[in-house]
Amino acid sequence: MSAVLGVAPVQVDAERHVRKGVPEVVYAAGKNPRLTLTAVRDLLERQPSGRVLVSRASLEVADLLRSELEPGGATVLAAPNGGTLLVTRRDAAPPAETGGVVALLTAGASDAPAADEAAWVAREMGCRLVRADDVGVAGLHRLEQPLRALREAGADVVIVVAGMDGALPSVVSGLVDVPVIGLPTSVGYGLGGGGLAALLSMLQTCAPGLVVVNIDNGIGAGATAALIANRVATARSSSSR
Template identity: 55%
Template sequence: MTTERDIFAALRAALAGVHQGYVENPGLWLDPEREVRTGTPEIVLAEGKSMEQLEESVRLMLAETGRVIVSRLAESQRRHLQAAFPSAVWRHNPGGRTAVISGPEYQRPHSGGRVGVLTAGASDFPAADEARLVAEEMGCSVRLYQDVGVAGLHRLVVPLRELLDWEADVLIVAAGMDGVLPSVVSGLVPLPVIGLPTPVGYGVGGRGEAALLSMLQTCAPGLAVVNIDNGVGAGIAAARVANVAARARGRVQAGVRSDSRGS
């Protein structure tokens, strides 16, 4: 991805009547230039789309960018797309709810950003792994540790130390139940922390409401929170932070090399 971005190019094209990404039938208007404009790829939400809309979305994005990310993908939709695009390369998380479909020649970017992901419990893995997949597709390296929640807080020590030694740029912490782990982590580390509430729990608040409210009411100032089960949003937010940090590192390193040559 180029760092020389004209963020208003798409707006000017639309005002001039150029409808890039528009598919008149079945009524789609995709945004293939989003990744160039914002660093965030267009992500196709499969949920609620007809098979025709989904197939055309994938077809257009593959033609324009060589790769498409599809979220909330049902098994029947996955089978349909695999039959429709037999030569495509597939990458998806174990739960299969998010998939990356690319052409054989597509090369994933590498930004140098570093994202750490922690889950409070093993049940929080689907949302956390969705965040991992998205952050990787935005060029980041990701390290994910599972089942380190507050019921056994000693489990957190080694993963957190390893992420700090790795010099992670940002952390995503996924938690259901009482949703406390993001606050604990945010109170310990000098890094941006993104809380990812998950719909895991019992009874009242068991669909993620309790975890979300707990994170929003954190006593650790600075914790940022995405919506319940929004692994895509957490992955994008983390990758944006990490990629900005990576670009800053690159400028510093370039300056050091320049100074050493001049001295």
């Protein structure tokens, strides 16, 4: 059934988390803010979890969701670097922990918005997150401690977020024994800017075990990482019985 009557049709996938293991995410960019509101409200009512992620949300969208939903008991949380929102019903419980562990590394502070998307999706899918920011190849010594931390945490998969030259994912992939997901960002300028050089660099890697999502696709990186980590956690739990 259409979630909107008289504005524009939108059909939310309230059963995606059951069918796919990945929650429906409302993509706010390009939508009329009130259309985003309608989709979020529909998901809040229909999803048993009472939790809805919104990506690429402007300040206008965030303010609208707060003004319309919080008086009814909902809560709207924004990622530290903006863009990603989590809307929860009054009766919403935290996601059930799966035992999956996702590590996330960013090359620079400017990569944080895409990293936040990935992090919030992975957490909503029940994974524990181990994160280190601003550890790019311009100061490679910064990588030593985060690599130690992710090994000690037993990370099942690593998301590496980088713009500019996009070199960090290849470096990390050559140093860890778990899958690495490269997340190129649109940080960068001039020839190859906008994430193109980062994407091509990751695709041309010679370090095995690195796969790549599209530029700024934090949702895809987080969902894929969590699917891997959750499957590993299930196998780990079964083998320990």
